[in-house]
Amino acid sequence: MAAYSPSGPLKPMQFQRRVLGPKDVAIQLHYCGVCHSDIHTVRGDWGPIQYPQIVGHELAGEVVAVGSSVSRFLVGSRVGVGTMVDSCRHCSECEAGHENYCLNGNTQAYGSKDRDGSITQGGYSTFVVVDEDFVIHIPDVIDLAEAGPLLCAGITVYSPLRRWGVSPGKKVAIIGLGGLGHLAVKFAKAMGAEVTVFTTSPEKTQDAKRFGAANVAINKDGADFSAFKHAFDFALDTVPYRHDLNRFVPLLKRDATYCRVGVGKTVDTVDVGQMSLVLYRNAIAGSNTGGIRETQDMVEFCALNHIKPEIEKIPMTGINEAWSRVVDKKARYRFVIELKG
Numbered sequence: 659m660a661a662y663s664p665s666g667p668l669k670p671m672q673f674q675r676r677v678l679g680p681k682d683v684a685i686q687l688h689y690c691g692v693c694h695s696d697i698h699t700v701r702g703d704w705g706p707i708q709y710p711q712i713v714g715h716e717l718a719g720e721v722v723a724v725g726s727s728v729s730r731f732l733v734g735s736r737v738g739v740g741t742m743v744d745s746c747r748h749c750s751e752c753e754a755g756h757e758n759y760c761l762n763g764n765t766q767a768y769g770s771k772d773r774d775g776s777i778t779q780g781g782y783s784t785f786v787v788v789d790e791d792f793v794i795h796i797p798d799v800i801d802l803a804e805a806g807p808l809l810c811a812g813i814t815v816y817s818p819l820r821r822w823g824v825s826p827g828k829k830v831a832i833i834g835l836g837g838l839g840h841l842a843v844k845f846a847k848a849m850g851a852e853v854t855v856f857t858t859s860p861e862k863t864q865d866a867k868r869f870g871a872a873n874v875a876i877n878k879d880g881a882d883f884s885a886f887k888h889a890f891d892f893a894l895d896t897v898p899y900r901h902d903l904n905r906f907v908p909l910l911k912r913d914a915t916y917c918r919v920g921v922g923k924t925v926d927t928v929d930v931g932q933m934s935l936v937l938y939r940n941a942i943a944g945s946n947t948g949g950i951r952e953t954q955d956m957v958e959f960c961a962l963n964h965i966k967p968e969i970e971k972i973p974m975t976g977i978n979e980a981w982s983r984v985v986d987k988k989a990r991y992r993f994v995i996e997l998k999g
Contacts, residue, residue, distance in 0.1 A: 659671070659977050660709075660710040660711060660712045660779075660782070661700040661709060661710060661712075662709050662710050664701050667978045668700075668782070668977050668978055668981075671712065673779065673783075675785055675786060676774070676776075676787050678723055678724075678725050678787060679725050679787075680725040680726045680728075681727050681728060682724075682725040682728070682787050682788065682789055682790070683723075683724055683728060683731050683737070683788055683790045684722050684723035684724070684785070684786075684787050685717070685719045685720065685722065685785070685787070686719050686721075686784070686785060687717055687718070687781060687784055687785060688719045688720065688802050688803075688996075688998040689717075689719070689802055689803050689806050689971075689994050689995065690717050690780075690783075690806055690994065691714075691716030691806035691809075691810065691811070691967075691969075691992055691993070691994050691995075692714070692716075692972075692980055692981070692984065692989075692992065692994065692995065693714075693715065693716060693807075693810050693811065693837065694836075694837065694898055695713075695715070695810070695921075696713035696715075696780075696782075697981055697984060697985065698898075698921070698922065698923070699711070699713055699768070699769055700713060703922065703923040704921075704923075708769075708777050711768065711777070711779070712768060712779040712780050712781075712782050713768045713769070713780045713781075714768065714780035714781030714782040714783070715740055715741045715766070715768060715780055715781060715809070715810050716740065716781065716806035716807050716808075716809050716811070717738055717739040717740075717767070717780075717781035717786060717806055718736075718738045718796060718802045718803070718806040718809075719737065719738075719802070719997075720734060720736060720802075721735040721737055724790075725790075729790070730793070730795075731790055731795075736795070736796040736798065736805075737793050737796055738794040738796050738805045738806060738808075738809050738957075739767060739786065739792065739793055739809065740767070740792075740809030740810055740813065741767055741809070742764045742765065742766060742767065742792055743765050743770075743772075743778060743788050743789065743792050744764065744765035745760040745765065746760055747791075749761040755949045755950070755952070756949045757949050757950055758946050758948055758949055759946065765778060768780030781806075782977065782995060783997075791950065792950060794953055794957060795954065795957070796957065797957065797958065797961040799961050799964075800957070800960060801966070803971060803994055804966040805957070806994060807841070807967040807969065807992040808841075808956065808957055808960055808967065809953060809957075810947065811841055811967065812841050812845075812956055812957075812960065812967070813947050813948040813953045813956050814838055814919050814947050814948070815841055815842035815845060815894060816845050816948065816952075816959070817948035817952055817956075818894060818917045818919060818945035819842065819849060819892075819894065820952070821945065822892045822915055822943075823892075824849045824851050824891075825850055825851070826849075826850030826851070827851075828850070828891040828892065829851065829852045829854070829891050830851040830852070830853050830854070830892050830893070830894065831853075831854050831856060831886070831889075831890045831892070831894070831906070831909060832853060832854070832855050832856070832894050832896065833856045833877070833893065833895040833896060833897055833906060834856070834895065834896035834897040834920060835855055835857040835859065835866055836897075836987070836989065837967075837989060837991050837992045838896035838920065839855070839857075839896040840865070840866075840869055840967070840968055841967055842894050842896060843855060843866060843869040843870050843871050844869050844870055844965045845959075845965065846870070846894075847869070847870030848959070848963040851891075852872050853872055853873075854873040854874070854875065854886065854889075854890070855873070855874045855875070856874075856876075856877045856883075856906070857876065857877060858876070858878065859987065862874075863876075865990075865991075877905075883906075883909060886909045888910065888911050888912070888938065889911070890910055890914060891911055891914050892915055892917070893906060893909065893910060893914070893915070893916045893917065894919065895917065895918045895920060896919055896920045898920040898921055898922040899920075899922050900922065900923075900928060901928070902928075903916065903930050903942070904929075904930060907930060907931070907934040907935065907940055910938060910940045912939055912940075913938075913939050914938075914940055914941075915940070915943050916942050916943070917942075917943045917944065917945055918943070918944050919944070919945050967991065967992045968990060968991040968992065969991075969992045969993070970989070970990065970992070970994070971993075971994050971995075971996045972993050972994070972996065973995070974995055974997060977995060
């Protein structure tokens with residue numbers, strides 16, 4: 659299902675993947691998660707793209723062929739592919755296992771220029787060919803339908819929670835309870851933290867508690883958050899829309915960090931009062947998915963702790979309606995395209 663313009667519906671497209679190379683893995687896709695990033699990309703929110711464009715970077719399926727030099731996968735292996743399909747491999751970030759921060763720019767699963775000059779096409783499709791170094795093993799205890807969302811939404815929140823030391827005894831604020839936020843709650847809870855969710859949707863209160871939140875605060879104009887003043891060791895903001903951060907920074911303890919992972923339109927900017935940061939030596943940070951090793955670690959963490967995304971399966975023909983529901987904040991909590999068959 660490809661986008662042919664920034665605003666028109668996605669439509670079927672026949673196309674050919676590249677010939678299997680020595681280190682390539684050919685994957686029959688069974689499922690692909692629907693990420694808000696897909697919508698932002700197609701609509702040009704992050705800059706112009708080349709059409710037609712197939713999006714989707716939460717892929718899960720089964721290996722059906724391997725190149726002559728492949729050593730990590732066999733035909734029949736359960737695998738996934740996330741946001742990246744290549745990187746330079748030799749910069750300091752790649753050598754450290756942080757391909758997502760490749761200094762020469764990694765190759766994204768869609769909308770990137772590949773080594774042969776073609777534009778990468780994503781997972782709203784039935785088949786993909788990917789270098790084995792960017793393929794993730796999916797443990798048998800994880801349902802393939804639930805694996806895809808872990809490879810973007812999951813790693814996007816797991817990485818900063820690990821980076822800023824979320825652990826038993828910590829108090830963590832999760833701002834936004836959508837595709838990213840609901841997994842952030844589950845991860846932080848499994849890491850031993852006390853979790854408080856801030857959401858604009860009162861109807862999500864019971865879900866937040868079911869996912870592991872100890873407290874839920876409704877984020878609306880005039881809301882009183884004084885009960886949480888200087889309460890949190892870390893805050894993770896998953897909201898992809900412009901919103902007021904000044905109401906949250908005073909909720910941080912001294913030296914605590916407020917990390918943003920939600921990205922909306924690039925024209926959206928947010929001012930943060932300098933005094934709020936100065937008074938308690940707080941920091942505003944950002945985080946961008948995770949490297950391949952960290953992504954594999956995250957998947958293993960999910961298998962060990964029985965963590966899975968809340969999904970709703972849709973047929974490929976249901977993608978346009980699903981996009982409308984994502985924009986209207988009606989997803990609960992990740993749509994997954996069912997491609998098998």
